[in-house]
Amino acid sequence: MKKTGAEIFLESLIKEGVDTIFGYPGGVVLPIYDALYKSPLRHILVRHEQGAVHMADGYARATGRPGVVLVTSGPGATNTVTGIATAYMDSVPVVVFTGQVPTTLIGNDAFQEADIVGITRPCTKHNFLVKDINDLTRIIKEAFYIATTGRPGPVLVDLPKDVLSAEAEFAYPEGVNIPGYQPTYKGHAGQITRAMELILTSKRPVIYAGGGVVSSNAAVELTQLARKLDIPVTTTLMGLGGFPGTDPLFMGMLGMHGTYAANMAVTNTDCLIAVGARFDDRVAGNIDEFAPYAKIIHIDIDPTSISKNVAVDIPIVGDVKSVLREFLKLPRAATGLKAFKKGVTDWHGQISEWRRTHTLTVKQDMKGRIKPQYVIERIYKITGGDAVISTEVGQNQMWTSQFFRFASPRTLLTSGGLGTMGYGFPAAIGAQVAFPDKTVIDIAGDGSIQMNIQEMATAVQEKLPVKVAILNNRFLGMVRQWQEFFYDKRYSYTCIGNRPDFVKLAEAYGAVGLRATKPSEVDGVIKKALKVKDRPVLMDFVVDAAENVYPMVPSGQPLSKMLLV
């Protein structure tokens, strides 16, 4: 029996194991929406297409399964671009389906036409325009395959309206045949042995783990290896949760707002083991002075990440999980593990000393203003760390990375690469859709939350108990901090004092709004919010506007040049 392109599209999604679509209807995707009317697929109706992509992204990061987006042509498609670029920079598997004007009208400046394949070429892993209904299932299969394998990333598929209305037999392909795409999963055995030998002759080793550990589901292997060899671990922002934040070997995050211990350890290490990380400028500071004494081992599935920013001594291209498993097999055979462990005792002593002298602490005067860090610390304590946390971008994001100890992977959703304000709230919604019973909290600033606040309506409509904790300092705090440090306190356009009343705003949407203005009210607000199970809660924490994020490595400086409190 023949089916329409729209029906084939939905059947294909089911074949791919998709259960939820984040979308927004429009003219050219009407055939799909009509077929969706009687489909078992769940469709979350967003209020802005950017929100749909961030939701799918949050869903994907929290579950490890691809997030799916469906939007219309023209403005529907262009509104997805920030979401796609966000997913691209952080290697998140998202498949975005955009409607397109009929093939006969493409290039005619038709109503709601945009060359979205052209627009998203540099910010997708790959993208497709389906010109013939007979290519539809193959392209959908390839889109999901490309998005989820190798280094994951967003894929966009553009669907002209006439393709959606045309008819064909439905036959979903079993596999894919893409000659130009064969990711390397297995690491080179010789390189792995060489790397292990290097580690065992080092005296001051450090593991530097990134988002690749999370996306390759290798947290267990990384933890085993670090514990087996007794090597201290630091992670990037994207790597948080990839190693238990409570483990004695964990030094915290490194980089611009990394801990003193992590930055000093990386500066002084003689053997840096980079695992699924890419030496980004926020991590490395001044690249020429990054890990100056270290031999560097770099494990990454993406060959372009290797020796892009930093010259590497032992590159290993492969899937982090698979490579770490090979590493785990080696120490048994390798002699000198005992001697190695003995040799690194001084190094552990040094790290403990750095830790002891520069601990991240919250100094909350219970009679003073609420410290933003205190709010995060209380959220951590009250939830017992058992929550999926998303953040926006800026001070809220950095304080979260410092004061919430992520115990397991896929519990932190944050826009690390692109740094997208407005990401956290829809991402939290996406995670809550995937895990209706989990506690999901977006830690936000009063600036960022206003960038996608319209999704409150989505959360209310879907009865999602997602929580938002606004660290309300009446400023675009991180930019204000830079103005304070580097622009002689000229606070040019960073004061957003005439904000809305967030409690009333929440109530206007049909959500719960709560406010704390004194430190003594913080616990009560958090506990009250956690009790709400049938609608979103917006918590407005009116915090001290003068707080800054420390430590801070000024842009372009080496990691050892930290500004400390």
Place this chain on the structure above:
Amino acid sequence: MRHTISVLVTNEFGVLSRIAGLFSGRGFNIESLCVAETSDELVSRMTIVTSGDDRIIEQITKQLNKLINVIKVHDLTGEEYINRELALIKVNSTAETRAEILGIVDIFRAKVVDVSPRTYTVEITGDEEKIRAITELLKPFGVKEIAKTGRIAMARSLKVK
């Protein structure tokens, strides 16, 4: 240093813009780019001439390989390969200069492919040096127009050191 990179890509729409976009988006430099179908109609060969230090060339080849439409990347630089460019040069000719121009054409084993009362159009294939040389020699006669392809290249099968 200049590198000649031969890239096999799937022969479909949009591939050229992916390659061009990769170079412009990452600040790599394209000196010339030639593309045409190979003996397999599903595959095209692009010959790209680019320049950069070793680190940049390594990134260029890796980034090219990362594109889904790219099947194979081969940096020919440093091995033996044949490279050719083709140029059409329209040069002023008069009764006095015709013989001299034909002499140059003959020496370079070029061809005159179009004649008008006042011009010759010369077709020349060869490497960059050869084309530059004939162009310089024709200049004094008055070159009206030049159309040049970029470089195409192929590795030699028999490698004699």
